[in-house]
Amino acid sequence: MRTLVLLLLAGSIALAEGKSQVPRDVELKRTIAGGLAELGAWGLSKKLAAEARGMADEALALDPEHAKAKDLKAKATGDSAAADVVRKEWESKKATYGKKLAPLYVELSKQKHGPKDDAAFDGYLVRAYEWAPKETGPQIDAAWKEAMGKKEWGRAYRLLSGAQRVQDDPARAKALKDVELREAERSPILRKASAHEMQYWLVLPQDWSPAKKWPILVYVEGAGANFRPAIENLAGQRGDFNAILVTPQTFSSTNSLMELKAKYTYETALLEKWESGARMKFDEEGFLNVLDDVRTEFNGEDRIYITGFSGGGNLTWQWVFCHPDQVAAAAPACPNFYPHNLSAVSTDACRETLPVKVFQGDKDGYLESLLEPQWKAAKQIADEKGWKNVVREMVPGAGHDTCWKQVLEFFKGTRK
Secondary structure, three states: OHHHHHHHHHHHHHHHHHHHOOOHHHHHHHHHHHHHHHHHHHHHHOOOHHHHHHHHHHHHHHOOOOHHHHHHHHHOOOOOOOOHHHHHHHHHHHHHHHHHHHHHHHHHHOOOOOHHHHHHHHHHHHHHHHHOHHHHHHHHHHHHHHHHHOOOHHHHHHHHHHHHHHOOOHHHHHHHHHHHHHHHOOOOEEEEOOOOOOEEEEEOOOOOOOOOOEOEEEEEOOOOOOHHHHHHHHHHHOOOOOOEEEEEOOOOOOOOOHHHHHHOOOOHHHHHHHOOOOHHHHHHHHHHHHHHHHHHHHOEOOOEEEEEEHHHHHHHHHHHHHOHHHEEEEOOEOOOOOHHHOOOOOOOHHHHOOOEEEEEEOOOOOHHHHHHHHHHHHHHHHHHHOOOOEEEEEEOOOOOOOOHHHHHHHHHHHOO
16 A cells, blocks of 8 residues: 555656646647637637637647647638627627736747747737737837837837737837838838738838839749748849839739638638639739838839739739739749739730730740640730730740749849
8 A cells, every 4th residue: 555655646746747847838828729719619609610710720829739729620610600799799708818818928928939939929929919908008018119229120020010900009100110111121021001901021122211212123922822931032132123122912823822821921811701702803902002002101113023923923914914004014934824813904005115024934844734825825915905015035944933033134124
């Protein structure tokens, strides 16, 4: 008996020590995930499937192996079908849970971590503010002010822009504009169109000032949806083409939005809405608004330089054929083109002289089966509708590639 007691005691001590060895950040993530799963389960019981999925997604982002969150994710299918009175009850329930979850998110944001995780941990503080703005407002304001004082522009930008997406505040708005200018000359910043849901990545010229007009160079990403890495790469290659760089987070350039949702910064509900919707409508309306903002806020030129790779060719051709008055030059790279996506084809006289050059890798594995017939379809529309300067250049040895070297040389040549 004594031996059994000693064994049980040893086992209890081991379990206690094992529990104490769980890192605090892991413990916090599990606790928050549990609360989210509990709230989501309540929502699902009230036929709020979409809301329950959102809770499951947030929980699994924190703790990918959380059993209850996994189960909730599997069960929360279809659309929400709750009455307005239930939705009001949901908002009340969320507010109650938010007051419990927000302090945990705040504590999580303060846990030790490596520099590569700075953005994620700042995001936890922003999420705390989203859950309980009144209670955590002083904390997020103190954090961005501290970051500005230390000239940590990246962190200040993340906190300010995140907080502003939740609630507009005049003091934060003013500080955000100052920080944006500092940060955008160093690395891409994420912005949202002022009158549309579209978000986009922006990089400013190193010596940007409002004293002159600046060219705008747009890169439309392809099906991989690697928006930020793409604009970072372009920024490193632009050389003396000193332009404002813009990469919109488009929908018409890829296949399944939900399969790539981790690469978008949109809410899940927006991706679900446009998964089977008229994606070019979202992209066209959103990008028109983005360009208006960039021209107004950063003194961009009226006509843009635009290139789109692979699926990004869809929006690029849209601007060539439907908005040629806004384009200085276009250079689709190994582009897709689906004529049925086009809105009204323009009759503006500038279409006749608009320089358009497609760069196509001659070793592209998609060339014969897909891209060659799409190029012929685009060229046919161009010839029939009055575009007289649309050509294609085969790039020797290149595969399915952005062809940025050739694109940038072409754009620079058109400015002479």
